[in-house]
Amino acid sequence: MSGSDTLQRFALEGKAIRGEIVKLDATWRAVVERHVFVPPVHELLGQMMAATALLSATLRYQGSLILQIQSSGPLLLAVVECTSTLTLRATARWNDEITSTSLPALAPDGRLIITLDPGTGEHRYQGIAALEADSLAGVIESYLQRSEGLAARLWLAVDANNAAGLLLQRLPGRGDDNDIDAWNRAEHLAQTVTTEELLTLTPNDLLQRLFHEEDIRLFERDPVSFRCSCSREKVITTLRALGPDEILPLLEEQGAITVDCEFCNQGYRFDRVDIEQLYAAAIIDIPSSTQH
Numbered sequence: 001m002s003g004s005d006t007l008q009r010f011a012l013e014g015k016a017i018r019g020e021i022v023k024l025d026a027t028w029r030a031v032v033e034r035h036v037f038v039p040p041v042h043e044l045l046g047q048m049m050a051a052t053a054l055l056s057a058t059l060r061y062q063g064s065l066i067l068q069i070q071s072s073g074p075l076l077l078a079v080v081e082c083t084s085t086l087t088l089r090a091t092a093r094w095n096d097e098i099t100s101t102s103l104p105a106l107a108p109d110g111r112l113i114i115t116l117d118p119g120t121g122e123h124r125y126q127g128i129a130a131l132e133a134d135s136l137a138g139v140i141e142s143y144l145q146r147s148e149g150l151a152a153r154l155w156l157a158v159d160a161n162n163a164a165g166l167l168l169q170r171l172p173g174r175g176d177d178n179d180i181d182a183w184n185r186a187e188h189l190a191q192t193v194t195t196e197e198l199l200t201l202t203p204n205d206l207l208q209r210l211f212h213e214e215d216i217r218l219f220e221r222d223p224v225s226f227r228c229s230c231s232r233e234k235v236i237t238t239l240r241a242l243g244p245d246e247i248l249p250l251l252e253e254q255g256a257i258t259v260d261c262e263f264c265n266q267g268y269r270f271d272r273v274d275i276e277q278l279y280a281a282a283i284i285d286i287p288s289s290t291q292h
């Protein structure tokens, strides 16, 4: 059914509290169909998918938000990219020693890197956080509290075919005691959410279940989908940037250059004629690009 991959923003009417729910079905399956993840990596990457969509919707900018965990192992790299139109892609690398599912065991010296890339070649913003909590949700909660100065709570859930998340954020308060009570109450209610509820209930049913005594304002739902931004043109740009000195010896050795996209597994193959054209075109490009 279309529409099950969705991001629902909401607010508690009259309270300085807003939130978002994300449900990933086909979007998550598009990632797991293209890779074979060991279970702890499957779990973490699904959590990162849901978290990245929620962060993307709350930070609201034009371009891409990239969430990465880097460590020296067992998890080497997990990366999720989300565009401002809520298209997602993800991949991960690890070594063979994964035994535990806890974040500190997966990435003992790891760090979380959040990059905002306007995609126009302009300056990228990057935030880095140590993995100081036991869960990804805990790490992101403290990151949001530090960077936005606002209390935030995050719940994430993953199974074979679905990933989902709930984010609750306190807005700049109006200063009276009611707001603190309202936040504590909302946090307490949201805390009762179960993994199964996150994965199976629609956003409406979930909000009804958690906050049925509250007046909830629903904003328009945004569709979420899988999309990889790789293309033959982008690979050509990379090959040109590397230059013939790097590429021609590889071509001699292998007979052709093949580049596989790490996110979607799409393969791009360049034979000798392709490579010769590519560098010949690069030389012709130089004078035309300096005309202005």
Ligand SMILES: [Zn+2]
Binding pocket: 228, 229, 230, 231, 261, 262, 263, 264, 265, 266
């Ligand atoms: Zn791709």
